Amino acid sequence: MIYVIGIGILVLIAVGIVKAASGRHYEDMSEEEFEAEAKRGSSVGSAIGSLQKIIDSGHSTEHMVEQQQRLEADRTNSGDRPKPGSPPKS
Numbered sequence: 248m249i250y251v252i253g254i255g256i257l258v259l260i261a262v263g264i265v266k267a268a269s270g271r272h273y274e275d276m277s278e279e280e281f282e283a284e285a286k287r288g289s290s291v292g293s294a295i296g297s298l299q300k301i302i303d304s305g306h307s308t309e310h311m312v313e314q315q316q317r318l319e320a321d322r323t324n325s326g327d328r329p330k331p332g333s334p335p336k337s
Contacts, residue, residue, distance in 0.1 A: 276284065300307070
């Protein structure tokens with residue numbers, strides 16, 4: 248019995264892959280259906296982006312600190328030597 252269920256799941260997966268790879272999905276749609284599909288896809292993408300920000304919020308902070316350090320290193324390595332008595336650039 249469990250083999251039948253497993254084979255059924257594999258068949259459903261194979262049918263889904265073939266249907267997705269056929270490329271005719273958008274040809275059969277009306278313009279309204281296409282717009283609804285595009286809107287739904289963009290909302291899914293934004294939801295995934297928001298979830299990633301929640302899960303990995305420290306990554307963007309690390310990236311900003313790293314960029315700031317690179318900018319400071321580029322500024323000090325630019326070859327421009329400050330004139331004596333001038334305030335440091337911030």
